[in-house]
Amino acid sequence: NAGVTQTPKFRVLKTGQSMTLLCAQDMNHEYMYWYRQDPGMGLRLIHYSVGEGTTAKGEVPDGYNVSRLKKQNFLLGLESAAPSQTSVYFCASTLLGVTGTKTDTQYFGPGTRLTVL
Amino acid sequence: AQSVTQLDSQVPVFEEAPVELRCNYSSSVSVYLFWYVQYPNQGLQLLLKYLSGSTLVKGINGFEAEFNKSQTSFHLRKPSVHISDTAEYFCAVKRSTGFQKLVFGTGTRLLVSP
Numbered sequence: 759n760a761g762v763t764q765t766p767k768f769r770v771l772k773t774g775q776s777m778t779l780l781c782a783q784d785m786n787h788e789y790m791y792w793y794r795q796d797p798g799m800g801l802r803l804i805h806y807s808v809g810e811g812t813t814a815k816g817e818v819p820d821g822y823n824v825s826r827l828k829k830q831n832f833l834l835g836l837e838s839a840a841p842s843q844t845s846v847y848f849c850a851s852t853l854l855g856v857t858g859t860k861t862d863t864q865y866f867g868p869g870t871r872l873t874v875l
Numbered sequence: 876a877q878s879v880t881q882l883d884s885q886v887p888v889f890e891e892a893p894v895e896l897r898c899n900y901s902s903s904v905s906v907y908l909f910w911y912v913q914y915p916n917q918g919l920q921l922l923l924k925y926l927s928g929s930t931l932v933k934g935i936n937g938f939e940a941e942f943n944k945s946q947t948s949f950h951l952r953k954p955s956v957h958i959s960d961t962a963e964y965f966c967a968v969k970r971s972t973g974f975q976k977l978v979f980g981t982g983t984r985l986l987v988s989p
């Protein structure tokens with residue numbers, strides 16, 4: 759049971775390049791999330807998914823797109839990278855989104871450190 | 876909407892001393908509260924959570940937190956810290972009903988020195 763995994767771990771892009779970050783979970787969780795973490799700003803939600811084939815915007819969605827074609831995978835895409843997207847990106851998942859003693863814990867991946875030059 | 880304030884960006888403390896990391900939240904509805912820890916170069920992991928019941932919640936690694944509804948606080952405490960507790964700690968809140976996203980505070984870096 760690997761939990762939540764993210765690839766790649768590190769990436770350097772030039773302005774205008776595109777890339778896709780992959781998040782995979784083997785816990786059969788319904789809900790998945792993409793966050794970005796910046797110094798002094800905590801974690802901010804980019805996009806999330808409540809199930810296979812569905813996605814929704816979080817608080818900072820501009821410049822990013824996502825897809826959830828398979829339940830276990832949640833992809834984050836940058837179509838045209840900008841220096842402002844330099845950040846550490848975390849993926850997380852929960853069993854369900856509604857509250858309950860077993861369902862509120864978000865399980866996080868190890869992160870992807872992205873630098874855009 | 877919910878919000879979380881962690882006033883202390885950094886808390887230095889000596890090993891074996893007690894520590895308190897402060898968290899205040901704002902919400903017009905009832906909420907659930909969480910503390911997550913992030914060790915260097917790692918993802919976040921859950922320390923403890925308050926959903927209902929006893930306002931004193933015990934978590935992993937000897938940490939505990941107390942939910943105070945009147946003061947809208949959820950401060951994290953440990954009676955005696957170790958070097959290995961050096962990490963960043965995030966308080967988070969979400970509505971207690973329906974699907975709602977977690978809202979994180981900006982984090983408090985705990986620095987434990989010998």
